[in-house]
Amino acid sequence: MRVGLFVTCLIDMMRPEIGFSVIKLIEKAGFQVSVPDAQTCCGQPAYNSGDRPLARDLAEKTLREFEQFDYVVVPSGSCGGMIRAHYGDLFRDDPELMGRYARLQPRVFELTDFLVNVAKIQLEPGAFEGAVTYHDSCSGLRELGVKAQPRELLAQVGVTVNEMKGCEHCCGFGGTFAVKYGDISTAIVDEKCANIKASGAETVVLGDLGCMLNIEGRLRRTGDTSTRVLHIAQVLADDVPRNAS
Template sequence: MRVGLFHTCLVDLMRPEIGFSVLKLLEAAGCEVMVPEAQTCCGQPAYNSGERAVSRDLAEKFLREFEMFDYIVVPSGSCGGMIRHHYADLLRDDPELNGRYERLRERVYELTDFLASVVRVETLPSTFSGQITYHDSCSGLRELGVKQQPRALLSRLPGVQLTEMKDCEACCGFGGTFSVKYGNISTAIVDEKCANIRATGADAVVLGDLGCILNIEGRLRRTGDSRTRVLHIAQVLAGDA
């Protein structure tokens, strides 16, 4: 199957190694992976800020670049949620574009959902071991139903011990532009998340959204925690952590 990888602008600009881990996983699962070179942002920051014209242009751009693939895989619940749900709002007044979008949207998958539900991987290219805890990122959980899929994949790694944290489904405080507009509230939320992570005694917190990674890792480091690793699940499943 031909898979288009939407690596997200955050991964591209901040942590490209995550993108390479995603590529490794998809190819190990037998996929022919294509990475459109002109891809940029899914449009979520503009959409959340009320810039509908900008986000609509990016939705159209995404359609042009990805509609030819059998599946589109996104290593981010927030970007996946934007594409799977909010493009419908942006394109609803254009019958031609909306029709193209409706034919595409059911082929868009968050990474762990694709690996667990579509290709149904049995083995993973990883020897990762350690005690971890898992943070459920808001958009992946609430917009895409990503909950058991990453845990099922992690259970295939015999060296991994998963200890669930308190309120694992609670927001980390990032929320895209929320953390910029409401810094004090965001800090209070991420402080609670960091306390719950530390309480598990885990060596690492694992999750599926880079925005949350940057927020949690940044706060852990600023409050003196240099021990707890903050990892994208692709890095763990690919054995790149």
């Protein structure tokens, strides 16, 4: 069966190695992966900022590029949440688009949800050593129900999770929220960083690159150069760089 990988803007521009880890995992599960060359943004920044015409254009473009696939996999709770939970709002005044979207929507999955509930993948322990703590991204958790899936997969590869206080709390990024309300965003991510350190884990793992960059950036700016910040695909695919920091 064919999987269309919605690679996301941030992975494409800033951490392409994560995209290759995602492909590795999906292929390991026995699926053929395609990455449409013309894909761009899911439309979430425009949608969150109130620019519905632009968000609608991007949603229609995404629909056109991905409706051919048996499944669409997104290695990001925020982009996955946008596609699966909010495109219906953008298409509600167009019956033809709404019908096409209704056929695509149930085939859109966040990466770990796909691996557990569709692919039913069984992974072997890899080279990763040490305990991790896990950050639940807001969109993945609340819009897509991603909670147990990443923990189940980490257990498969033999990784122990030290749950941090407030693991379900926002990291402060929230897309345009971090731009509009910088001081509040900083206070939120400072609390998240403190909880990560208090967990005793040397690595924080998550499934959303926006959260990843926000947390990692704040850790480094406050002098923490040792806590590793990794996308779950890197850990599951045994693609953790030796100098990950």
